[in-house]
Amino acid sequence: NAGVMQNPRHLVRRRGQEARLRCSPMKGHSHVYWYRQLPEEGLKFMVYLQKENIIDESGMPKERFSAEFPKEGPSILRIQQVVRGDSAAYFCASSRDFNTEAFFGQGTRLTVV
Amino acid sequence: QQQVKQSPQSLIVQKGGISIINCAYENTAFDYFPWYQQFPGKGPALLIAIRPDVSEKKEGRFTISFNKSAKQFSLHIMDSQPGDSATYFCAASGRNFNKFYFGSGTKLNVKP
Numbered sequence: 001n002a003g004v005m006q007n008p009r010h011l012v013r014r015r016g017q018e019a020r021l022r023c024s025p026m027k028g029h030s031h032v033y034w035y036r037q038l039p040e041e042g043l044k045f046m047v048y049l050q051k052e053n054i055i056d057e058s059g060m061p062k063e064r065f066s067a068e069f070p071k072e073g074p075s076i077l078r079i080q081q082v083v084r085g086d087s088a089a090y091f092c093a094s095s096r097d098f099n100t101e102a103f104f105g106q107g108t109r110l111t112v113v
Numbered sequence: 114q115q116q117v118k119q120s121p122q123s124l125i126v127q128k129g130g131i132s133i134i135n136c137a138y139e140n141t142a143f144d145y146f147p148w149y150q151q152f153p154g155k156g157p158a159l160l161i162a163i164r165p166d167v168s169e170k171k172e173g174r175f176t177i178s179f180n181k182s183a184k185q186f187s188l189h190i191m192d193s194q195p196g197d198s199a200t201y202f203c204a205a206s207g208r209n210f211n212k213f214y215f216g217s218g219t220k221l222n223v224k225p
Contacts, residue, residue, distance in 0.1 A: 004156075042119070042215035043157065055211060091156050094212055096184050098181055102211040104156035106135075 002026070003106035004094050012111045013082045021108045027096030032075045033102060034057040034067060037089040041094075049075060082112045116140055117205050119216025126223050132190040134219045136203035139184065143205040147213070148177065148188045151200045160201070161188070193223045 005024040015020050025032050030051050035043040036059075048056040048070040060067065064082075069075040079086055088110045093102040119136045126132045144165055149157035163170045163177040163186065169196075170177045176189040191195055200220050204213040 025133065031211070035213075035215075040218075042117075042204075042217045043213070045212050046216070056136060059195060093156075099210040101159060102156070106154070106156045111156070 004029075004046065004092055004103055006090075006092050006105035006108050008044060009106065010109050010111070013111060014084060014113055016081050019079040019082050019086070019110055021079075021090050021092075021110070022074040023077070023092030023094075023105060024074040025092075026103055028101060029094035029103075030097050031095045031102070032069050033093040033095075034075075034077050035091045035104075037107070040086075043091060046077075079110075082110070084112050086110060087112045088098060115217070116214040117203060117216045119203050119219060121129060121149050121219060122217070123220045124222070126193045126221065128195060128225050129221055130223075132193045132197070132201070132221055132223070133187060134201055134206075134221075135187045136184065136216050137183075137185045138205050138214075140207065140214075141146065141184070142203070142207040143214075145208075146177070146179065146186050147204050148153045148175075149204060149215075151202065151218075162205045168182060190221075193221075195223045195225050196224050197221060 032049045034046040037043045045059040047067045064080045066078045089107045091107045093104045095102040144154045147162035148160045150160045151157045174191045181187045202217045203216040
């Protein structure tokens with residue numbers, strides 16, 4: 001029973017490039033959450049998705065960031081035209097239902113050079 | 114505006130001692146308060162959680178104390194071990210169960 005799988009684990013992008021972060025939820029889980037963790041800080045909520053729907057994107061920056069969770073395949077967090085300030089660890093969590101425990105993946109560490 | 118404030122930022126405890134980490138919140142709509150443990154390079158893992166209808170919850174060496182009127186909660190780690198050395202985050206959520214507001218973290222170092 002694999003946990004939440006995130007890939008890549010580490011991603012290096014030059015300023016202006018696009019970053020794509022993938023998250024495969026646990027088996028049977030249809031709710032996905034993305035969080036961002038800046039160095040030496042706590043996690044900050046970004047977006048909550050169910051299959052094919054964005055439920056809450058109140059934590060997403062207004063520009064350059066987008067997320068999707070298609071009917072088939074992993075959830076994708078996409079960052080266009082990355083800047084140095086996007087360097088962070090991005091964590092995905094999944095849950096079976098909206099009010100059941102969410103389990104976190106090991107994160108993708110994005111470095112923008 | 115930080116919804117959950119956590120202290121201390123770092124903590125050094127001798128093996129066998131008690132580690133205490135404190136958190137405070139403002140939003141009275143919060144009704145679920147978990148603690149997460151994070152090792153370097155790993156994702157946060159749920160350690161223990163409490164709802165405001167109880168004042169204390171204990172699981173093994175880990176205890177949450179909850180003070181609803183003061184809007185504070187704390188994690189106590191009894192008989193701390195070097196393997197407990199990690200970063201601990203408190204969090205809070207409300208109606209949207211898994212939309213957590215995290216504290217800034219406490220880096221715990223248990224010395225052998």
